[in-house]
Amino acid sequence: MNRRTNPLASGIGTLVALGLALGLAVVLLAVLSPNPAGALRAFFWGPVSSGLAWGNLLNQALLLSLTGLAASLAFGAGAFNLGGEGQTYTGGLAALALTLVLPVAWGWGGILAALLAGVMAGALLGGLSGWLKVRFEADEMITTFLLSASAVPFVNAVMTGPGIGAAQSMLIQSRPAPEAFWIPGLLAPSNLHVGILVAVPIVVVFAVLVNHTPWGYRLRLMGRNRDFARYAGISTGIYALVPLGLSGGLHGLAGALGVLGTQHSLVQGFSAGWGWNGIAVALIARSNPWAVLPAAALLAFLDQAGRSVVLQGQFPFQLSALFQACILFFITARRLHGRPL
Amino acid sequence: MIPPLVLLQGLTKTWPENGVTACDSVTLEIRAGEVLALLGENGAGKSTLVGLLAGTIRPDAGQVVLEGRTLGIRDRALDCGIALVPQHPPFSPELALWEHAILGDERYRWLGPRAKALLIQELTALAAPWGFQLDWNLSGREAGPLALQRATLTALFRRKPRLLILDEPTAALPGPEAEALLSAVSLWAKREQTAVVFITHKLPEALRWADRIAVMRSGRISAVVTPDQTSLEQLGSLLFPASLVAPLDTDPLPPPAADAPVVFETRGTRADFRLKAGEILGLTSLRGEGAEALEEELTGMSPLPQGCLHMDGHDVTGWDIANLRKLGLSYVPSDRLGRGSSPHSQLASNVIPYRVGQLARRGLLRRHSVREYFQDLKNRYGLAGEAGQRLVTLSGGNIQKLILAREMEQNPRVLILAEPSWGLDLEARRILYGLIRASARRGTAVVLLTSEPLELFEVCTQIGALAGGQLRSLRPASQWTPETLGRVLLGLDS
Known part of the structure; x- marks a missing residue:
């Protein structure tokens, strides 16, 4: 069931794409920056220059692993979940809302419950699209996107609404979660926290499930040829619904972890790009869960490197997005991939 | 001039x-x-x-x-x-x-x-x-x-x-x-x-x-x-x-025993038949005259427009293919790449959809056990290719052989084959017909749907001809000649 006929050729293709993109980044830096040497140093060294930088890099990489795994699961089963952004956002809201009502004495139990609430909220949103697909043959690409697009303003309205909204704040945000439910941080003052470390075992578990179990085999068969899957007697309903539900749940978990571990309250736009970048991770990883971790690390590095250059080298702010676009462009260019280079 | x-x-x-x-x-x-x-x-x-x-x-x-x-x-x-x-x-x-x-x-x-x-x-x-x-x-x-x-x-x-x-x-x-x-x-x-x-x-x-x-x-x-x-x-x-009918390469199949159970039956449809274990029923029509749709209707891929379907004593009218397969249906579709296989997956992945449960040990599907299964199937059915090869790299005939092997390996109660010989050369057809006979000898009831009427004389014990969407005539194969069959198909006789 491997997508790659020749893993070596495909691996080399990815490396070549990566090299081309980095080369382009270097050229851009050299040409556009008033101080090319400083800009290059900031780009390659900045993301790993300090504990703070490492913490932010790791936190982002692990968050993107979760959303990338979420997108990969859906893609691998032939369902396109374009609603990661809204599912992440909703997961954050559910987790935060629960912490506001739980007794503080629950401690870690409360954190777990809140994370679970985030998972459930995302799973419901994703599963709804799955159900619409099974029941009405509604295209999940459209329903996930639209549901997500309507979830974002809904969450924005709720986070400032009665009971949740912060009384006095310059930002559009909610009341903070009680401190008892803050997930302990690591490498302070970075964004890293112990909760996000759970991403690694989750990725491993799903990689094994997808690649080495009958369930995963059927899931991948659905992704490869839905008609064949139905012909072979696989319950196409379940295998359409479950991956979207799981995908939504993992997005929700990412949102809940971001809120409880880093933000501690719901800030408008806190999940900026996690859902969309999860799709980018899945594309680079070609929906293979094993490849999600390095793909997420790569994307996180590029993002942090871009920020670092902007901070230190008087550089256009959009640079980081431009680098990511370069990488995506080269890596998803299938033509480049298909041929052994 | x-x-x-x-x-x-x-x-x-x-x-x-x-x-x-x-x-x-x-x-x-x-x-x-x-x-x-x-x-x-x-x-x-x-x-x-x-x-x-x-x-x-x-x-x-x-x-x-x-x-x-x-x-x-x-x-x-x-x-x-x-x-x-x-x-x-x-x-x-x-x-x-x-x-x-x-x-x-x-x-x-x-x-x-x-x-x-x-x-x-x-x-x-x-x-x-x-x-x-x-x-x-x-x-x-x-x-x-x-x-x-x-x-x-x-x-x-x-x-x-x-x-x-x-x-x-x-x-x-x-x-x-x-x-x-x-x-x-x-x-x-x-x-x-x-x-x-x-x-x-x-x-x-x-x-x-x-x-x-x-x-x-x-x-x-x-x-x-x-x-x-x-x-x-x-x-x-x-x-x-008439001269093109190739001689049969093996002994004729024995007629089913009088008490052989009826395993596949349609009633009140546009093509009614009763099929006993070990029989091979061939159904044909000219294109657009009704045999194509039977592929969908008899296999549960789409619902019967009228009448009912019985399998092994169960009324299976309206059942989906997933449930029919549990009762012992196997099916070789005419659309081999679109429906019958996953073209861009490995050969091994293409033969195990019904076996993944058995092949898994403690819930894990190990590559070597999947490959062993493929190798075993390959040896017994003479398949081409290696376990890790992508299916599309095989020729049409070899893809068909793999699909046949996968379906027959289920030892089905009922086997439905749609256009099984499309694109097969003579040797591949000989192997195909041999496999169909072997399956019938083991007690499988076989339905062969084809748009090549002559093919029916190779293996079938019963032949039915459709014209204008209806079954016009259903008789033992020995009572047909290619000529009489052709006349029924053209609507000249019934």
Whole structure:
């Protein structure tokens, strides 16, 4: 069931794409920056220059692993979940809302419950699209996107609404979660926290499930040829619904972890790009869960490197997005991939 | 003697995907002013031949000579005056019919409202003599197949063709409209001293409208006759010659025991039968006459329009294929790559969908146990390829063998095979028939759906013929001859 006929050729293709993109980044830096040497140093060294930088890099990489795994699961089963952004956002809201009502004495139990609430909220949103697909043959690409697009303003309205909204704040945000439910941080003052470390075992578990179990085999068969899957007697309903539900749940978990571990309250736009970048991770990883971790690390590095250059080298702010676009462009260019280079 | 309008010289095409020679040095002349009907069974090579003629397929050998000039690969058939109306004209759902009409017509760089109005005016004028009433502003999606066919035909006349090729123009047309179309093209050919080639499965139509009738069989033109020299009966025997039935390669199957259980049965449907364990029932029809839909209906891929289906004593009417498989149904579909396999997955992944549960140890599916299973299957069924190879890299025949092995390995109660020999060469067919017999000997009830009637005589114990969507006759194979079968299929007998 491997997508790659020749893993070596495909691996080399990815490396070549990566090299081309980095080369382009270097050229851009050299040409556009008033101080090319400083800009290059900031780009390659900045993301790993300090504990703070490492913490932010790791936190982002692990968050993107979760959303990338979420997108990969859906893609691998032939369902396109374009609603990661809204599912992440909703997961954050559910987790935060629960912490506001739980007794503080629950401690870690409360954190777990809140994370679970985030998972459930995302799973419901994703599963709804799955159900619409099974029941009405509604295209999940459209329903996930639209549901997500309507979830974002809904969450924005709720986070400032009665009971949740912060009384006095310059930002559009909610009341903070009680401190008892803050997930302990690591490498302070970075964004890293112990909760996000759970991403690694989750990725491993799903990689094994997808690649080495009958369930995963059927899931991948659905992704490869839905008609064949139905012909072979696989319950196409379940295998359409479950991956979207799981995908939504993992997005929700990412949102809940971001809120409880880093933000501690719901800030408008806190999940900026996690859902969309999860799709980018899945594309680079070609929906293979094993490849999600390095793909997420790569994307996180590029993002942090871009920020670092902007901070230190008087550089256009959009640079980081431009680098990511370069990488995506080269890596998803299938033509480049298909041929052994 | 007048030189022919078009001369086909030794046209040959072998499809690299499956090694089938669809056209085998076909030589044929088409005269100015004539209507030529092209007949032949499915897979005889008719569509390939017209594709070669119209330049949509490149020949391996041979050439087309139009009015004394040999056409090269740089010539565009339509520019030279050869126009093809495919059976299902390709279309864009978004573009309007008038836009379809000028697709690929490089004279248009830019179309203002005035040019568009003129164009529609021109098209309407062209359509009038044919009696076509077309709304040229309809999009491809709204137009429907009939309007598309008409619009395609009309648009081709803007290019003043010398030779018009119609691939099954009347397959979807009601009688009077088919008559009108064919009489119009016939008049046109006589008046302009051009020519028309049309493919059809309707023999009376060919006899009525064609000046000459060419019959294709296995990639060759087997006969060219004129309507006054021939008859329905003779055409029928040209299409289904008795001499082609290959001798059976093994002993005939024993008739099922009197007390053998009925395992597959339809009641109140358009094709009722009772099938006992160990029997092989073959069902056939001409294309469009009803056998194709049985593939969907008997396998639970789509619901039965009427009546009920019984399997092994259960009323399974309306069951989905997933549940029928649990009762012991296996099914070899006619669409091998779209439905019968996952083309871009490995061979091993393609043989295990029903086995993953058994192959897993403590919930884990290990690569070596999957490969061992594939290797075992490969040895016993003589499959080609390696476990890790992608399925699409196999030839059509080898893909079919793999699908057969996978389905038969289930030791099914009921085995349904749809067009199992499409694209298979003689040796592969011999293996196929051997496997089907072996399956029946083990007590499987087999249903063979095919559009190649002669195939039924190879393996079937019962043969049923459909015409007009209904089962016309169902008898033991020994009571049929290819000729009587052909007559029932053509609607001459019942």
